[in-house]
Amino acid sequence: MTHPQITGEAKPPHTPAPQLVLRFSGTRRGARLARQLATQQFTEWTGLPHDSDPARTVALVTSELAANAVRHGSLPGRDFRLALLLLPNALRIEVTDTRPERHPEPASTAPQSLDAPSGRGLLLVEAYAECWGWECRDAYTKTVWGEVALPSLPEAQAATNAAKNLL
Secondary structure (H helix, E strand, O other), X not given: OXXXXXXXXXXXXXXXXXXXXXXXXXXXXXXXXXHHHHHHHHHHHHOOOOOOHHHHHHHHHHHHHHHHHHHHOOOOOOOEEEEEEEOOOEEEEEEEEOOOOOOOOOOOOOOOOOOOOOOOHHHHHHHHOOEEEEEOOOOOOEEEEEEEEOXXXXXXXXXXXXXXXXO
């Protein structure tokens, strides 16, 4: 048996991006818990306070994606999945539901009635996320995702210092 020759400098082992994946009940309570957990995890990963603009953006995007999964993508008795992935410059929020046949329309092209009580969730996601989209990874589910930009290091430090000064 021959062994490959190792040349050059040793590479550090590949460290996967931090991620968290959880299932929630397809209910309003499940959507609320998903929002709270996403915000909590984001603040733990970044060190930013809960009331920082990026944390609020994570809460809003998660809330809208989870609410859409509950309202439009849920089948009775089926859960939805929340996945958070910390990328180098963004937090990717993925919500997977059980209705692959129901594709979200781009918010900017969907008809909007000014007096409608709902229908603006993806418009908010489009406005606050750096990018968003959807994909069907299998025949049984659909994933809608959005990416929230992470602040640069000086911005993050300033937000953390401001929060400490309030205490």
